[in-house]
Amino acid sequence: MRHISERELQLPDAVIGKLLGLAAEDKSIISLGPGEPDFETPKPLLQYLKSIISKNKKLRFTHYSPSEGRTDLREAIVKKLKRDNKINADIDNIIVTTGSQEAIFTTLLSTLDINEQVIIPNPGYLAYLPAIELSDAVPVDLELREEEGFEINPDRIKKLINKKTRGIIVNTPSNPTGTVLSKKLLEEIADIAVNNDLYIFSDEAYEKLIYDSKHISIGSFNGMKNYVITLQTFSKSYAMCGFRLGYAHGPRNVIDAMKKSIHYITLAAPTLSQLVGIKALSLPNKHIEKMRKEYDRRRRFIVKRLNEIGLRTLEPKGAFYAFSNIKDFNLKSSVFAKRLLNEAKVAVVPGTEFGRFGEGYIRFSYATDYKLIVKAMDRLEKFVKRLK
Ligand SMILES: Cc1ncc(COP(=O)(O)O)c(C=O)c1O
The missing domain is CATH 3.40.640.10 (Type I PLP-dependent aspartate aminotransferase-like (Major domain))
Incomplete structure (x- = not known):
């Protein structure tokens, strides 16, 4: 085996990359993982x-x-x-x-x-x-x-x-x-x-x-x-x-x-x-505004649903993420995310990806089609009912 530097070995292994790979391979997975706009670049x-x-x-x-x-x-x-x-x-x-x-x-x-x-x-x-x-x-x-x-x-x-x-x-x-x-x-x-x-x-x-x-x-x-x-x-x-x-x-x-x-x-x-x-x-603002309004529609929906389902979620004021509290379920963030992926086919990112104070939280990206978010929330609801 060839030598790998200690500096490289110490770097955290990003879970997000693996999630993207899995979601791309298995079409039945709905991915609320990535931090990337789902929109096309403006025409x-x-x-x-x-x-x-x-x-x-x-x-x-x-x-x-x-x-x-x-x-x-x-x-x-x-x-x-x-x-x-x-x-x-x-x-x-x-x-x-x-x-x-x-x-x-x-x-x-x-x-x-x-x-x-x-x-x-x-x-x-x-x-x-x-x-x-x-x-x-x-x-x-x-x-x-x-x-x-x-x-x-x-x-x-x-x-x-x-x-x-x-x-x-x-x-x-x-x-x-x-x-x-x-x-x-x-x-x-x-x-x-x-x-x-x-x-x-x-x-x-x-x-x-x-x-x-x-x-x-x-x-x-x-x-x-x-x-x-x-x-x-x-x-x-x-x-x-x-x-x-x-x-x-x-x-x-x-x-x-x-x-x-x-x-x-x-x-x-x-x-x-x-x-x-x-x-x-120099792009007219309406192109950005169109995307922002759609993110806003999704944001209002996902935050409402997450709270209804029992994942306490503060209203995000910007970006396209909802960061939900899962402490009631007594599962580590990584275990919750893994089980949600395996048992309900919804990909999310464990809060610990964002540092140790992210334990007890899950990140949902709403840079995903509205209809898929609706479906993902239904799957999450069933998954959570089974956990309780
Ligand atoms: C907070 C924040 N900063 C910077 C970046 C890097 O983005 P890019 O390199 O595409 O400009 C990201 C990407 O997700 C981000 O979330």
């Missing part, structure tokens, strides 16, 4: 893609782009950040990445030294922990509690800060809880960052998928320019996961450092995707 973007295929001479999409991304895309991002996020951006403070996953990884890689600490929400998006560990730094769990609406508790952050703390990851709207942080809470977090000289890594992957309020970018607050790295993506807002396109906005020296890492990791984000990205940023 005007696909039409645009078709129209440019014959224009390679002019657009040079079979060539590398600069590691920081095409200038025309970064100019479009400047406008978008000003228009939608109230971030007074400059082109030199923006870097284009291969999905926001690469932005998350390279921003951490570029700012952390060995054994420095980053405070991460737990339960939280599963890529934070490995990205910090691959940067030889240490993730520190910030417990999010159901009784606090899974919101960040500023006092709990303060207790976790020490000399080694370098930053805090903030994710609003949140995967997996659907929590949206208020302006007041974000201001408190911003104050903590300034008072302790910490970075804020602001993951805003679901910025356009908010149901009752408005998205607030912490990077838009006065005086936060040198503290916040804003991470955004085309994947969720424009149903463009497969294009692998994201970007970051932050202090110039951080962006320059990320550019160096990216040069050696992916070299640059796909040029063809960047061209479609420019088009996406």
Whole structure:
């Protein structure tokens, strides 16, 4: 057997990948597992893609782009950040990445030294922990509690800060809880960052998928320019996961450092995707609105059904996930998920995928056809009756 590095061996094995594989193999499984829009990329973007295929001479999409991304895309991002996020951006403070996953990884890689600490929400998006560990730094769990609406508790952050703390990851709207942080809470977090000289890594992957309020970018607050790295993506807002396109906005020296890492990791984000990205940023809002409204319809249905069935579920305010409490059933999250898959053919993600404080919870994604969600809830109901 050939040697595998300890670093690799220590990485968590994501259950989501296995679930996707199983659901693809067995057509009788209804998957409420993946965190990927079920919608097609909006038609005007696909039409645009078709129209440019014959224009390679002019657009040079079979060539590398600069590691920081095409200038025309970064100019479009400047406008978008000003228009939608109230971030007074400059082109030199923006870097284009291969999905926001690469932005998350390279921003951490570029700012952390060995054994420095980053405070991460737990339960939280599963890529934070490995990205910090691959940067030889240490993730520190910030417990999010159901009784606090899974919101960040500023006092709990303060207790976790020490000399080694370098930053805090903030994710609003949140995967997996659907929590949206208020302006007041974000201001408190911003104050903590300034008072302790910490970075804020602001993951805003679901910025356009908010149901009752408005998205607030912490990077838009006065005086936060040198503290916040804003991470955004085309994947969720424009149903463009497969294009692998994201970007970051932050202090110039951080962006320059990320550019160096990216040069050696992916070299640059796909040029063809960047061209479609420019088009996406000028897409009329009605295309996003159509998807958001459908997610909202599904959200209202699934939350009502889950609570009726006996899985206590707070109303998610953003993203496309319902995070349900299964503690009454006295089963570990992983066992509940496995049995639900085997006995009722419904795939979900155990809360422990999102950290140790996810034990006792299950994540349901409603980025799935409404009718399938209805069917999955009926199957869940029968399964739960058998458990009781
Ligand atoms: C919170 C969050 N951030 C970032 C990502 C990464 O998305 P992408 O790399 O497609 O931009 C995801 C994907 O599910 C996510 O849920």
